[in-house]
Amino acid sequence: MRRSVILGIESSCDDTAAAVLDDGRLVSSVISSQIVHEAFGGVVPELASRDHQRFIVPVVRQALEKAGITNEDITGVAVTSGPGLAGSLLVGLSFAKAMAYALDVPLVGVNHLEGHMYSVFLEEDQPSFPFLCLIVSGGHTQLVQVDADFKHTVMGSTRDDAAGEAFDKVAKLIGLGYPGGPKVDALAAQGDPTFHQFPRSSLGGYDFSFSGLKTAVLYYLNSFSEKEREELLRDHMADLCASFQQAVVDMLVTVVRRAVRRTGVKEVAVVGGVSANSGLRKALEALQDKEGFSLYVPSITYCTDNAAMIAKAGAMSLESGKTSTLYITAEPSLKVS
Ligand code: KG4
Ligand code: ZN
Secondary structure (H helix, E strand, C coil), rough: CCCCCEEEEEECCCCCEEEECCCCCEEEEEEEEECHHHHCCCHHHHHHHHHHHHHHHHHHHHHHHHHCCHHHCCCCCEEEEECHHHHHHHHHHHHHHHHHHHHHCEEEEEEEHHHHHHHHHHHHCCCCCEEEEEEEECCCCEEEECCCEEEEEEEEEEEECHHHHHHHHHHHHCCCCCCCHHHHHHHCCCCCCCCCCCCCCCCCCCCCCCCHHHHHHHHHHHHHHHHHHHHHHCCCCHHHHHHHHHHHHHHHHHHHHHHHHHHHHCCEEEHHHHHCCCHHHHHHHHHHHHHCCCCECHHHCCCCCCCCCHHHHHHHHHHHHCCEEECCCCCCCCCCC
16 A cells, blocks of 8 residues: 555644654654743734744644654645634644645645544554544533444534633633643642632533632632732632632533443543643543543643644544645634534
């Protein structure tokens, strides 16, 4: 069989990334995370787009060098086409189109969320179909049933903030800066999750809601005088992080447990930036023994945005015969379908 060498490109938000899959084996994955946004407390779209333009060529070049391949070895190009920031998506997409056209190889547009969903196939231990997939990232929180042949059924979504967004917003409230998720996670590991009982919103089905929790943290902080608040943040930062994180974890775990019980599907994947959270990973590991399901979580590097997952989902799409034309455009609001 002909060797398949897929170049994956990701530029949907603030990471410029490229990866190479050689006959299904990941041989390089390069991620350049933009630091320009830190000073602004969040991603500034215009700056993101400009930085992607600066980094796309060196990042792809480095991915090819690390993989030990040349342009001529590439047999297909996979690129994120949405969802994400329009100006950011366009940089990766334009580059990928030019590459596919110049090399005369197929191009395939990949839904970023499907990239996350199929990131579990980068690992040796892989789920079988159908599996339940909890996508928890900075922009999205969804529970999806994934069947063979790219059949996806969205079972539930967040009605307001995404889980990662809640981490980032609360981190900002307590003065931890951006991006907040990893910082809250690290501090929470040293704190007491029972320090304060924040509310857990329960919608009964498979939907999520995190904005109430974020507001509860704000009201809690505002219930103190300025001096008391300073002392609280100085003496109990880790406890606050642990208490907030526990509330998020409880809400996510409740929905996963409900879905496993109601559907009887015993394969569960958790993907996206927040799947890197150590509290969530621990809670789900404990739950899998109790509920008798198998848990699949990508290694930390493939939880947050990367191009390896785009190359993987793209390679699987190409194998199934799907390709995109050079007229494919960026779709900032692309949904799982
Ligand atoms: O998947 P991702 O890299 O980008 C999107 O597609 O949105 O997810 C980024 C999100 C951010 O909100 C970040 O704070 C969160 O994932 N995140 C974490 C952790 N690592 C990243 N949240 C909690 N704990 C972590 N360890
Ligand atoms: Zn993502």
